[in-house]
Amino acid sequence: MKLVEYIIxxxxxxxxxxxxxxxxxxGYSMVYGIAKMINFAHGDIIMVGSYALYVFIVLMKMPVIVAILLTIGFCAILGITIERIAYKPLRKAPPLAVLITAIGVSFFLQNASLLIFKANPIPFGTIIKVDAVNIGNISISGLTIVTLVVTFICMAILTLFINKTKAGSAMRAVSEDKGAAQLMGINVNRTISLTFAIGSALAAIAGILFLSQYPSLKPTMGALPGIKAFVAAVLGGIGNVPGAMLGGMLLGIIENTAKAYISTEVSDAIVFGVLILVLLLKPSGLLGKKRIEKV
Amino acid sequence: MKKNNTNQKINHNISVKNEKVNLNAIQKEKKAEAKSAFNIKNLVILLCIIAGYFLLAYLVEYRLNRQFKSLIVPIGANIILAVSLNLVVGFLGELSLGHAGFMSIGAFTGAIFTLNMNLPGNIEFFLAIIVGGIMAAVFGFLIGIPVLRLRGDYLAIVTLAFTEIIRSIINTLSLPAGKDKAGELIVKKGAMGLSGIETYANYTWIYIAAVISIIVVVNLVNSRQGRIITSIRDNHIAAESIGIKVSRYKTMAFVIGAFFAGVAGVINGHNLSSIKPVDYDYNRSINILVFVVLGGMGSIKGSIIAATILTLLPEVLRPIRNYRMLMYAIVLIAIMLINHSTWKSRLQGNNLLSKIFKKEQVSE
Structure with missing residues (x-):
């Protein structure tokens, strides 16, 4: 019995x-599906979101709910702004040029926050205060419950949005074929902006949850979760929304199991090893569509 | 009639054979000309290289201040890295983010070699460079065989994953770091890194290594194998359909790139004197990629220039201290936007640029 409880x-x-x-x-996956680019600055949106929350709550003394909404809004606008300034002029450029620009944006965000907030980590108390719940002998912390519930709600809304609304089907159309979508009267630029906004808003939510679990602010805090999330997106099949969810969950479970049973030091190696194995067996990710190349 | 036909055919065959023989002879002559390394062009290049070395020596010994002297080796190492990555990204057309991993393997192999061997300085360093390069090449081969089946962004993320795996494995290893005075073997934890490495790397070594790597890559690119590699980049399905063994040549380019990354790693380690696995993370790979893309993919000259300028840039920007990395980011974005955005072509379309240039010519 104890073993089962431990495993659960x-x-x-x-x-x-x-x-x-x-x-x-x-966020990674949606942006990739539509703009066909790896948005390397996505991880840094998490960091910006965390700092924004810190500014709103600690420095401006706002109520928590307002601060959270403002943070999400701020990140969404930031996402749109970055897309307009840095990526939009490069729509027809080779993919590597866009990649380097994204890296430049990532450097910019990190160094801008380094200048404003300095390199020293800022401690930040958790804003989520929910009591732990006991089911049998298993105790689940309040933070975990909130995280799981919030994630579930976000995914449900997103799935509904993409499948049921007009804007959602516009997004799917643009990711299938940009030219054809334009011919059908879809405003491609606005759809891409919307995608960046949603992706960045999700990153802001992730940032708030991340900050509640690891309560310290650093300019480089977004880099590692960003890279791992990118791995998760590729694992599930990049450009595929259910794939990103599955990939993220799997990655978390694998990493945690490796940390618990093998060693913390090699857990990263195991995570990346699993990615390589999956890609070798199924080169387009777990749920990715196989593309046939034509000459 | 039939006989006539066959006769004609035979005649034709004979004449074709004769032509072939002639062609062969001509080709042999041409090859002999090209093969003798002592033609005028090569001699000029050799003289330029030697002159370049003396110029560098003069600058280092008499002109440069300490700050710039200390940059010579990093610039050279970055040139080697950029040129070798250009072979993979620019000429083979595969996005690799694993260069830091190979660099790391080279750096640690080389450092362990010099720490544990007691050979005279320069011989030891030379052997360390070779051993580090070969070790990186071996890993490049082992990694390349399975991974090069993937393409594009997937290959990028897998090579990035390998870099991280190499880093965390070195973190867990215990490394032999030479003997102490009592003759006991010192074992260090990988995460702590290695220190006390002799600083053998000087401007002579880095100059020789950089020149050799450039010559090897340039000659490779202009050779038959180089053409094959470029054809794989341009259309790998077409290349495959005319009988090119795509995976073999992909692996070849990848392994050569890994070898030089290892060499640069050894030199880097013997310049810094202490190395840690953290120093070779994916940010480093990305920095090398930035050299290649900024310099222009498939342009060796571009890689050299970009590596030099981007290594100098943070140092030149030092007076504005805190803002320098911010400036670096802005410069990076600005260059990409100016080079590739639509308004550049619009400018050219309006003939604004050509008008300006014409005016200059007229005034001259």
Whole structure:
């Protein structure tokens, strides 16, 4: 019995970490599906979101709910602004040029926050205060429950949005074929902006949850979760929304199991090893569509 | 009639054979000309290289201040890295983010070699460079065989993953770091890195290494194998359909790139004197990629220039201290936007640029 409880406990911990990865991976995947670019600056949106929350709550003393909404709004606008300034002029440029620009944006965000907030980590108390819940002998912390619930709600809304609304079908159309979508009267530029806004808003939510679990602010805090979320997106099949969710969850569970049973030091190696294995067996990710290349 | 036909055919065949023989002879002559390394062009290049070395020596010994002297080796190492990555990204057309991983393997292999061997300085360093390069090449081969089946962004993320795997494996290893005075073997934890590496790397070594790597890559690119590699970049399906063994040549380019990354790693380690696995993370790979893309993919000259300027840029920007990395980011974005955005072509379309240039010519 004890072993089962232990395993379930670890599984829940894994889901907890995985849901944050999934939220970030969704942003990566959606942007990739539509703009066909790896948005390397996406991880840094998490960092910006965390700092924004810190500014709103600690420095401006706003109520928590207002601060959270403002943070999400701020990140969405930031996402649109970045797309307009840095990526939009490069629509027809080779993919590598866009990639380097994204890296430039990532450097810019990191160094701008380094200038404003300095390199020293800023401690930040958690804003989510929910009591732990006991089911049998398994105790689940309040933070975990909130994280799981928030992630679930976000994903449900996003799935509904993409499948049921007009804007959602416009997004799907643009990711299928930009030219054809334009011919059908879809405003491609606005759809791409909307995608960046949603992706960045999800990153902001992920940032708030991340900050509640690891309560310290650093300019480089977004880099590692960003990379791992990207791995999650590729694992699930990049450009695919359910794939990103699955990839994120799987990644969290694998990482947590590796940390618990093998060693913390090699957990990263195991995560990346699993990615390589999956890609070698199924080169387009778990749920990715196989593309046939034509000459 | 039939006989006539066959006769004609035979005649024709004979004449074709004769032509072939002639052609062969001509080709042999041409090859002999090209093969003798002592033609005028090569001699001029050799003289330029030697002159370049003396110029560098003069600058280092008499002109440069300490700050710039200390930059010579990093610039050279970055040139080697950029040129070798250009072979993979620019000429083979595969996005690799694994260069830091190979660099790391080279740096640690080289450092362990010099720490544990007691050979005279320069011989030891030379052997360390070779051993580090070969070790990186071996790993490049092992990694390349499975991974090069993937393409594009997937290959990028897998090579990035390998860099991280190499980093965390070195973190967990215990490394032999030479003997102490009592003759006991010192074992260091990988995460702590290695220190006390002799600083053998000087401007002579880096100059020789950089020149050799450039010559090898340039000659490779202009050779038959180089053409094959470029054809794979342009259309790998077409290349495959005319009988090119795509995976073999992909692996070849990848392994050569890995070898030089390893060499640069050894030199980097013997310049800094202490190395840690953290120093070779994906940010480093990205920095090397930036050299290649900014310099222009498939342009060796561009890689050299970009590596030099981008290594100098943070140092030149030092007076504005805190803002320098911010400036670096802005410069990076600005160059990309100016080079590739639509308003550049619009400017050219309006003949604004050509008008300006014409005016200059007229005034001259």
């Amino acid at each position: 406990g670890q599984l829940i911990n894994g889901l907890n970490a995985g849901s944050i990865y999934a939220l970030i991976a969704l």
